Amino acid sequence: MASSLWKTINADLYRYHGQTGMRAFISTYLEVPGFRFTYYMRKVAFYSRYKKSFGLFAYLYNRARYQHYRFKYGFDISPTAHIGPGLYIGHFGGVVISPYAVLGKNVNIAQGITIGATRRGENQGAPTIEDRVWIGANAIIVGKITVGHDALIAPGAYVNFDVPPNTVVLGNPGKVVSDSGSVGYVNNQIETEG
Structure with a gap:
């Protein structure tokens, strides 16, 4: 389950600079609003389906971050x-x-x-x-x-x-x-x- 989430996030990450891995993730997360928003959007979609497995806290935390970036960036x-x-x-x-x-x-x-x-x-x-x-x-x-x-x-x-x-x-x-x-x-x- 979680591996499919990270495959999708890595695919999104790769589109920005043609790289994946921790260094690419950190720099893209910090520098690119589109990726930062997409990261939380993907996590909300995932945790909304698997709240019972991963906990309500994980869903609520990611939902709050998603909403923050949604309003901040106009997505x-x-x-x-x-x-x-x-x-x-x-x-x-x-x-x-x-x-x-x-x-x-x-x-x-x-x-x-x-x-x-x-x-x-x-x-x-x-x-x-x-x-x-x-x-x-x-x-x-x-x-x-x-x-x-x-x-x-x-x-x-x-x-x-x-x-x-x-x-x-x-x-x-x-x-x-x-x-x-x-x-x-x-x-x-x-x-x-x-």
Whole structure:
């Protein structure tokens, strides 16, 4: 159980500098707000499932740290969102991800992004973001849509439609403008089974 938590945290850590280990953990924890927040978000998600095994104190302590960094950095990302290993948060401020969203492995997100659910219309629900997707600053992705693997959502794009794999979406309203995708944008990718 706990080994899967540390595998995921190490995958997140690796995305920042291409290293793991205690020295990389300490320097990244101290210097990178996105990693520090993600660390506590992962722990809250884990301890909420295993409170009886690890104790209520561990859950409450990590929940308090998560809430502190949530407000300090402006990350509104629920621990109940399904977020794969290798999450990279490039800058802090104004990040909103629906608790019902699904994010794959090696996803990059920037400041000001919203990945939100809609409650009406044909796309009622939350987005699924597949592996190796790069999402630029102030992009908005809403509704029960799928952003295909290796896609790039440009800064400021508004996306409420399915995005094919290996494409670039630009503008508001968003349009697919290229088939070059996120190649070269998603660095220090982690390899995982499955």
